[in-house]
Amino acid sequence: MANTPHLSPKPRVLIVGGGYAGLTVARKLQKLVKDRGGVVTVVDPRPYMTYQPFLPEVVGGHIEARHAVVDLRTHLKHAEVVQGKVTRVSHENRTATVEGEDGAEFEIPYQDVVMTAGANTRTFPIEGLAEAGIGLKTIEEALALRNQILERIETAALMTDPAQRARALTFVVVGGGFAGVETIAEMEELIRTAISKNTRLAQSDARIVLVEAMGRIMPEVSAEQATEVVAHLESRGIEVLLNTSLSSAVDNELKLINMTDKSDAGTFFADTLVWTAGVAASGLARQTDFPVEERGRIEVTPTLQIADGAGGVLEGAWGCGDVCAVPDLTGDGPGGMCVPNAQHAGRQAKQLVANLLAVRFGEGAVEEYYHKSLGTVAGMGVGKGVGNPLGVQLKGIPAWLAHRGYHAMALPMLERKSRVVSGWIQELIWGVDTTQVKNLETPRNAFLEAAGGEPALGRFAKQAKQLTSK
Secondary structure (H helix, E strand, O other), X not given: OOOOOOOOOOOEEEEEOOOHHHHHHHHHHHHHHHHOOOEEEEEEOOOEEEOHHHHHHHHHOOOOHHHHEEEHHHHOOOOEEEEEEEEEEEOOOXXXXXXXXXXXXXXXXXXXXXXXXXXXXXOOOOEOHHHHEEOOOOHHHHHHHHHHHHHHHHHHOOOOOHHHHHHHOEEEEEOOOHHHHHHHHHHHHHHHHXXXXXXXXXXXXXXXXXXXXXXXXXXXOOHHHHHHHHHHHHHOOEEEEOOEEEEEOXXXXXXXXXXXXXXXXXXXXXXXXXXXXXXXXOHHHHHEOOOEOOOOOXXXXXXXXXXXXXXXXXXXXXXXXXXXXOEOOOOOOHHHEOOOOHHHHHHHHXXXXXXHHHHHHOOOOOOXXXXXXXXXXXXXXXXXXXXXXXXXXXXXXXXHHHHHHHHHHHOOOHHHHHHHHHHHHHHHHHOOOOOOOOOOOOOOHHHHHHOOOOOOOOHHHHHHHHHHHO
16 A cells, blocks of 8 residues: 555545536535534545536537636635545445555545546347447546547548448437437538538438437437437437347457347448437445445445444545435435436435534534425537426427536536537537547557658558458
């Protein structure tokens, strides 16, 4: 175990995870704890919070990637920020083990711990998926996906082999929840716009496919709305394959099966495979001595205190957001728990702060978390959307405006809001930006060529070389 970096010796509130919930807790607590003689410490592998509802818009080019994240050090001036990965939490010893950027481990002691480690992409053991697919949980994935789409379109325009051209221009999203629908809608708009600017391509050259294992998409909206969304996507040339699952993706050859009778549902090649089929609580939950339920989430009480497994709570242990199983006292949540979304995470964080102050400093009373969902709304490209905010069913421009309005309000920090909204205004004036940022996988190639070195091959260049050599 390496020596602990220089950290404050004051009583510590340790926040494990700097995502939406963690950042909200830290912002609300940092000055209050500091004024009372303590310190707030936030540990996260990334130096920023990612506002995940904006990732599809980053793919579509409506939002600059850096504007969908909030820098932790800039906005947590009264807290400690540690860029590292928490690998274990021992509440019995009041310590967390952290792996730094250099791989060395050290321990951080605490008085109170707040578990807000969030969730990761949930995958299944599908052969070839890890090599062929990309998720959409991080800003890096959103930016890489956008550039891959634009690169495949440009490269396909010069291809003479029909099979390779079709493969390059086939784009697939697996998962028909909110994230999947928003993503494929933004992809379709980007693809159509980019192709319209390329005289060597026709719109019919692109194939865009949504694969969903269930018999309907978007369980968050009504069945009628879900049916309307399918019709809308199909009107835009998107193939929607319901009751269909991906069984293999070896070498980017996608094999599909019909979930009704387990029959073959088709096979085709696609260079772009996006996986949005759900999320799972961070694996860190199982690397603690906290009670964890069957879905891998830390058990917390309605007061957002971590349960002790015997009907009580653990002193000094708190949790909220996607990594925790938070009881939904409204009775609307599946399995009696709050769904993992930003709406709940932000509100839980605020209640957690109030309760921690009540327990630790005797300020106020401890209250249970209760929030009736405001409904959901999805954006599907400029002027397109669907949702049921406050129980009102919306579609088209009203839903799109509600989507942007809510998320602009929910995005933390005024300067981030300003950057995003100004970008939206610029887009309405100048149109969608389809500029591709090239060679992100091989940024040193220009220098290597100048220095007489051998340029590295990117993913698709490697694939082309392998196909040529066969």
